[in-house]
Amino acid sequence: xxxxxxxxxxxxxxxxxxxxxxxxxxxxxxxxxxxxxxxxxxxxxxxxxxxxxxxxxxxxxxxxxxxxxxxxxxxxxxxxxxxxxxxxxxxxxxxxxxxxxxxxxxxxxxxxxxxxxxxxxxxxxxxxxxxxxxxxxxxxxxxxxxxxxxxxxxxxxxxxxx
Amino acid sequence: xxxxxxxxxxxxxxxxxxxxxxxxxxxxxxxxxxxxxxxxxxxxxxxxxxxxxxxxxxxxxxxxxxxxxxxxxxxxxxxxxxxxxxxxxxxxxxxxxxxxxxxxxxxxxxxxxxxxxxxxxxxxxxxxxxxxxxxxxxxxxxxxxxxxxxxxxxxxxxxxxxxxxxxxxxxxxxxxxxxxxxxxxxxxxxxxxxxxxxxxxxxxxxxxxxxxxxxxxxxxxxxxxxxxxxxxxxxxxxxxxxxxxxxxxxxxxxxxxxxxxxxxxxxxxxxxxxxxxxxxxxxxxxxxxxxxxxxxxxxxxxxxxxxxxxxxxxxxxxxxxxxxxxxxxxxxxxxxxxxxxxxxxxxxxxxxxxxxxxxxxxxxxxxxxxxxxxxxxxxxxxxxxxxxxxxxxxxxxxxxxxxxxxxxxxxxxxxxxxxxxxxxxxxxxxxxxxxxxxxxxxxxxxxxxxxxxxxxxxxxxxxxxxxxxxxxxxxxxxxxxxxxxxxxxxxxxxxxxxxxxxxxxxxxxxxxxxxxxxxxxxxxxxxxxxxxxxxxxxxxxxxxxxxxxxxxxxxxxxxxxxxxxxxxxxxxxxxxxxxxxxxx
Numbered sequence: 027x028x029x030x031x032x033x034x035x036x037x038x039x040x041x042x043x044x045x046x047x048x049x050x051x052x053x054x055x056x057x058x059x060x061x062x063x064x065x066x067x068x069x070x071x072x073x074x075x076x077x078x079x080x081x082x083x084x085x086x087x088x089x090x091x092x093x094x095x096x097x098x099x100x101x102x103x104x105x106x107x108x109x110x111x112x113x114x115x116x117x118x119x120x121x122x123x124x125x126x127x128x129x130x131x132x133x134x135x136x137x138x139x140x141x142x143x144x145x146x147x148x149x150x151x152x153x154x155x156x157x158x159x160x161x162x163x164x165x166x167x168x169x170x171x172x173x174x175x176x177x178x179x180x181x182x183x184x185x186x187x188x
Numbered sequence: 189x190x191x192x193x194x195x196x197x198x199x200x201x202x203x204x205x206x207x208x209x210x211x212x213x214x215x216x217x218x219x220x221x222x223x224x225x226x227x228x229x230x231x232x233x234x235x236x237x238x239x240x241x242x243x244x245x246x247x248x249x250x251x252x253x254x255x256x257x258x259x260x261x262x263x264x265x266x267x268x269x270x271x272x273x274x275x276x277x278x279x280x281x282x283x284x285x286x287x288x289x290x291x292x293x294x295x296x297x298x299x300x301x302x303x304x305x306x307x308x309x310x311x312x313x314x315x316x317x318x319x320x321x322x323x324x325x326x327x328x329x330x331x332x333x334x335x336x337x338x339x340x341x342x343x344x345x346x347x348x349x350x351x352x353x354x355x356x357x358x359x360x361x362x363x364x365x366x367x368x369x370x371x372x373x374x375x376x377x378x379x380x381x382x383x384x385x386x387x388x389x390x391x392x393x394x395x396x397x398x399x400x401x402x403x404x405x406x407x408x409x410x411x412x413x414x415x416x417x418x419x420x421x422x423x424x425x426x427x428x429x430x431x432x433x434x435x436x437x438x439x440x441x442x443x444x445x446x447x448x449x450x451x452x453x454x455x456x457x458x459x460x461x462x463x464x465x466x467x468x469x470x471x472x473x474x475x476x477x478x479x480x481x482x483x484x485x486x487x488x489x490x491x492x493x494x495x496x497x498x499x500x501x502x503x504x505x506x507x508x509x510x511x512x513x514x515x516x517x518x519x520x521x522x523x524x525x526x527x528x529x530x531x532x533x534x535x536x537x538x539x540x541x542x543x544x545x546x547x548x549x550x551x552x553x554x555x556x557x558x559x560x561x562x563x564x565x566x567x568x569x570x571x572x573x574x575x576x577x578x579x580x581x582x583x584x585x586x587x588x589x590x591x592x593x594x595x596x597x598x599x600x601x602x603x604x605x606x607x608x609x610x611x612x613x614x615x616x617x618x619x620x621x622x623x624x625x626x627x628x629x630x631x632x633x634x635x636x637x638x639x640x641x642x643x644x645x646x647x648x649x650x651x652x653x654x655x656x657x658x659x660x661x662x663x664x665x666x667x668x669x670x671x672x673x674x675x676x677x678x679x680x681x682x683x684x685x686x687x688x689x690x691x692x693x694x695x696x697x698x699x700x701x702x703x704x705x706x707x708x709x710x711x712x713x714x715x716x717x718x719x720x721x722x723x724x725x726x727x728x729x730x731x732x733x734x735x736x737x738x739x740x741x742x743x744x745x746x747x748x749x750x751x752x753x754x755x756x757x758x759x760x761x762x763x764x765x766x767x768x769x770x771x772x
Contacts, residue, residue: 088355
């Protein structure tokens with residue numbers, strides 16, 4: 027069963043106005059649900075219930091229709107991204123060099139699963155495919171910072187920087 | 189019409205171009221098994237049980253959605269290849285099913301179980317068992333969802349979204365994790381579900397079932413300190429026979445009464461008596477609103493699924509709802525006051541059981557403001573569905589077909605034909621018109637049939653001129669139809685004085701608590717019309733066809749309530765409504 031984020035929703039009136047305007051302009055479009063959710067995610071970064079409620083109300087569709095779509099497609103996230111977005115490369119080279127274990131260790135240290143965000147909104151954790159730094163395998167990034175040749179022993183030190 | 193000639197199992201037949209293989213085969217008496225297909229609402233080709241061989245196609249094709257387009261197409265529905273594919277697909281379905289058949293409420297009438305038997309599925313773990321375990325959702329008062337028995341056919345999803353226009357359930361997540369649930373995994377009780385139970389009657393397995401309250405009834409019957417009375421809704425007599433293999437549309441009123449008496453109820457009463465009582469109050473309320481310039485249109489409030497829908501989805505019509513309690517609740521209210529007083533029994537010691545075509549009635553018994561006797565004594569204690577009564581009769585070892593025909597008890601057992609037809613869409617309207625028209629004109633109607641409001645159409649409209657008054661009425665059933673009607677009123681396109689709404693399409697005869705019929709029957713039989721006919725036939729054969737002629741109703745007013753619409757009647761027989769929040 028899916029775990030829901032406990033990070034409080036921090037949407038702004040400006041974000042809501044932008045979303046509502048888009049929805050009102052496009053509500054009669056055939057198959058509007060997908061692009062509407064994409065737009066909402068573009069604005070908020072993820073699709074919590076507060077955002078999906080706005081979409082459901084403007085489009086006059088059941089909330090469940092949107093929830094079904096948002097849990098079907100991998101492109102949609104129901105969890106917010108943290109202030110620091112950790113991404114572990116699970117591409118072939120990194121994986122062979124043990125990035126799977128790094129990924130697991132980070133899940134344990136942060137107490138969150140893949141695609142989730144810590145309760146304080148600080149870190150989120152995702153897996154990614156090759157970032158083109160195979161020479162540094164195994165590799166992880168925190169926002170735009172790249173950390174390579176990881177052994178697993180330096181993870182606490184890296185996290186402590188943020 | 190563009191006709192083509194095709195061959196099905198070697199039999200040549202002419203069909204309209206574009207007809208599905210399933211329909212074409214059915215027309216010549218060849219049945220193709222299905223699990224997910226439901227005519228008009230769920231043609232999605234998901235379950236792959238209806239696979240057949242068809243010339244021009246590369247592999248097997250799903251008959252339910254595959255259109256016949258070419259002259260000379262040959263279809264084979266029962267070859268070894270087809271049978272093997274169906275068996276494999278059934279084994280795949282079983283790989284995520286908990287197969288707890290012995291403890292399943294649908295054991296014996298499960299569509300999956302029957303297919304497994306028909307296709308000789310011998311290995312129930314052919315694909316190993318790596319089943320997801322789902323928590324059972326028993327949060328709602330009326331039903332249980334056990335996704336461990338769900339085969340993802342989505343029939344419930346279609347019934348909820350398309351028939352009822354609600355859509356509180358759907359397929360969530362994907363692949364192996366796909367399951368049917370509410371948005372954000374909310375419990376059903378927290379969702380804006382209206383408790384109609386249409387999902388249950390279309391479920392092919394035991395994944396959805398009413399919340400079984402029969403043990404509460406057995407306990408009450410075994411308790412010597414309790415005086416247990418029972419009431420039976422109008423439509424139950426038209427459907428209960430189906431639980432015992434009788435033809436659809438058999439009226440089993442007499443045997444039903446006999447069965448209830450043998451189960452040990454102190455009195456076997458008729459909700460139809462309370463239907464007549466409802467008409468007295470509602471016709472009075474309607475005439476009062478017309479004369480006093482009250483809120484119109486008046487909208488009926490007999491159907492608790494509809495009332496909950498109105499409170500949740502169209503709260504702007506709450507003031508239009510009749511303040512009359514439903515017949516079930518009027519009956520309970522009168523049991524705990526009028527009957528208790530007359531019999532000299534403390535209402536605390538009376539258990540009022542209702543046999544209903546409806547799962548929303550289980551929700552209704554717990555609504556606020558349903559305690560005429562006060563002290564928190566509920567008007568109705570336990571509401572059972574027709575299916576639950578069927579199981580009680582089975583458990584008691586009664587041979588239903590061999591029971592004699594017996595009569596309801598006095599003083600709440602007499603009912604008019606008007607009360608009987610409450611069970612079908614249009615029945616309440618017709619019953620109300622019979623009484624309202626005669627009250628307005630002061631004359632006896634020569635013709636009592638208001639045929640404009642009969643039949644299974646989703647919307648029926650008529651205008652009657654009565655004593656210089658123009659009465660515009662509408663009758664709708666199925667909440668998608670009701671929602672469309674209310675939207676039209678909101679847009680100013682429609683205007684009425686009196687509207688009957690039933691949550692379930694066709695009214696109570698097709699209620700969510702009625703006996704299940706497999707899709708093979710459901711897809712090609714009009715359950716609503718056959719069952720309704722039993723009620724209209726009963727009405728037509730009666731002398732007593734007007735609620736206001738019912739002597740036991742007249743007695744209740746003379747001895748206890750006073751006039752229809754009196755203060756006492758209001759206290760006991762009327763209720764209030766409130767807007768409901770849509771959280772999910």
